[in-house]
Amino acid sequence: MSQLSKRTTALHQLSARELGQRYAAKELSPVDVAEAVITRIQEREPVLNAMYQFDPEDIRRQARMSEKRWATGQQRGALDGVPATVKENVARAGIPMPSGTALANPKVPSANAPITDRILEAGSVILGSTTMPDWGMLSSGVSSLHGISRSAWNPAWTTGGSSAGAGSAAAAGYGPLHVGTDIGGSIRLPGGWQGLATLKPSAGLIPLDAPYIGRAAGPMGRTVDDIAAFMSILGRPDIRDYSARPYAPMDFENPRGNVRGLKVGLHTVANAGAEVDPEVLAAVQAVAETFAEAGANVQRLDPFIDQGMLDRLDKFWRTRSWADYRELSEADQAKVLDYIVRWCAGGAGFDGADTIRNFGAIDQMQRATIAATAGFDLVISPVSPMAAFPAEQPMPVVDPDATMSHIAFTVPYNMSGQPAATVNCGFTANGRPIGVQLSGRVGADADLLRAARWYEAHRPAQATPNWLALD
Known part of the structure; x- marks a missing residue:
């Protein structure tokens, strides 16, 4: 394998922060990264079954737009061009939302959820929607629609759920940023069972278009640094979430020096x-x-x-x-x-x-x-x-x-x-x-x-x- 091939195949392993830094330094293009992640998904999907919607041409279109923004100094921030996924119950305009079930005629939203809008506004490249079990009421990747989603660590093991595909996508290197939802542990269970850093945020901090008691959406990734960077765009108010609370602005970037006295x-x-x-x-x-x-x-x-x-x-x-x-x-x-x-x-x-x-x-x-x-x-x-x-x-x-x-x-x-x-x-x-x-x-x-x-x-x-x- 050539040195270029080695470098390209490693791109799916880079963190969100590393990608942003290398885009800014003109060392990488979002198009190169998109191609590497597409290849990664195509290699692993036959076994992992983590993606519900995956359109390589749409990914390439988004990446070209990001590449142009970085080239002209019009990037939308450090996450512009960074790959991300969203769980299938997070609305994307025109994309069916079957919620893991094989029911006929699933809902097709006419508008994006606030989460989807925040990701697109930041310029991140949405790779597609990730799988979930029926109605999100299982803590696994077993679905009447998708079949079985599997752990990136070992396909014999559960993904956890209900953010099943999101957990496997994060662990397998389908880009660094992923969104799950959680009403009883559905972000944290896949996180715990697949070695991930995750956050179920405070109620209403990440706005939902269909709020419900206990329900939250939150970031999933390989490192706390990545999910903290993601929170800087996900945790913004949106009037569509009528249950949201008026939180003061939060600084997710500064690390902690020590934990003495906690x-x-x-x-x-x-x-x-x-x-x-x-x-x-x-x-x-x-x-x-x-x-x-x-x-x-x-x-x-x-x-x-x-x-x-x-x-x-x-x-x-x-x-x-x-x-x-x-x-x-x-x-x-x-x-x-x-x-x-x-x-x-x-x-x-x-x-x-x-x-x-x-x-x-x-x-x-x-x-x-x-x-x-x-x-x-x-x-x-x-x-x-x-x-x-x-x-x-x-x-x-x-x-x-x-x-x-x-x-x-x-x-x-x-x-x-x-x-x-x-x-x-x-x-x-x-x-x-x-x-x-x-x-x-x-x-x-x-x-x-x-x-x-x-x-x-x-x-x-x-x-x-x-x-x-x-x-």
């Missing part, structure tokens, strides 16, 4: 869901030790939710999805994944009073989470109690009648609106990534990412993903 909670017992696997527990405890050795004040954080809250929330979600399912024609009902049908059918048995009680779990969880974490600058916990499971499984627990036992550490922060990030902190004996969740106070997203960036820079070598090995 009040840090270590939360390893959720009091709900599955028990934490010993390998996961050891890796997360080691993160707390790293902070303590650097001068942070680390204290044990006792459990603050219970199994009843998690059960009632799961029951409410079942009812919500059953309401959607029962409106479908018989022919369309037959197209929904069997696991989802069995899961949401449980919601048919709850009357109005039951549903109100189940809905009340959201307030209970929000109140408990904010009260328990109020005294800390940062909370360290597992992302999930277990590492990645087989790709063919819809969930870690294969029984659709069982409560979602893997989200007890993630979902409280959806309900409370607090930001929560992930960073890889280790690997199991058989090489599966282990993520740590770092959470903070509402509106402290920039501070949280600074702490995550600090840990990323100070974690042991054996906890650092070797992305080159995935080539």
Whole structure:
């Protein structure tokens, strides 16, 4: 292979910051990078199945426009020409939004979501839409429409979900910037199971065109630096999100010098869901030790939710999805994944009073989470109690009648609106990534990412993903 070929094939590995710097120095063109990433996607997609919409000619068109802007000094910022993907439930004008289901006649939006507009305004090159499971209600890449999306680390392992394709795209080097959505852990679970840096931001910080209680969109990538750079454009107000809060401007660029004096909670017992696997527990405890050795004040954080809250929330979600399912024609009902049908059918048995009680779990969880974490600058916990499971499984627990036992550490922060990030902190004996969740106070997203960036820079070598090995 020639030196030029070696350099070209390595372009998909470059970070967003590296790309911006090399564009500015005239060392690289967005067109070269686009071609390298297109090649990368074409090489890996037959196995990973991470992309729902992928149009190489449209990618090349966007890249040529960016190349012209850089050549004439009219670039729109450091992310101009940097490749990005969005999850398939993030609206792109004219692109169908099937939400992972094989239902006929999926919605075709006439306008972009705020997220899509922000990415395009920054000049980033949208590579396409990434896959998700049916209605986003699975923590895997299993879909009635797409089949099975697979981990970039090992195709036998789950992607995590519901931002399934986004997780694999980020890990596999389909460019550095990716957007997922999250209502119970759907950004952080793929992040934890694929070695990624991710952020579920504070409620309403990244505007949505279809807001819902607990729902958030956020960045996913290989490094905290990349997702922090992405937040600088994603976290801008938009009137279309009627649930947005008036946050003060946040500076996502400045790194943290040290963590001395931070009040840090270590939360390893959720009091709900599955028990934490010993390998996961050891890796997360080691993160707390790293902070303590650097001068942070680390204290044990006792459990603050219970199994009843998690059960009632799961029951409410079942009812919500059953309401959607029962409106479908018989022919369309037959197209929904069997696991989802069995899961949401449980919601048919709850009357109005039951549903109100189940809905009340959201307030209970929000109140408990904010009260328990109020005294800390940062909370360290597992992302999930277990590492990645087989790709063919819809969930870690294969029984659709069982409560979602893997989200007890993630979902409280959806309900409370607090930001929560992930960073890889280790690997199991058989090489599966282990993520740590770092959470903070509402509106402290920039501070949280600074702490995550600090840990990323100070974690042991054996906890650092070797992305080159995935080539």
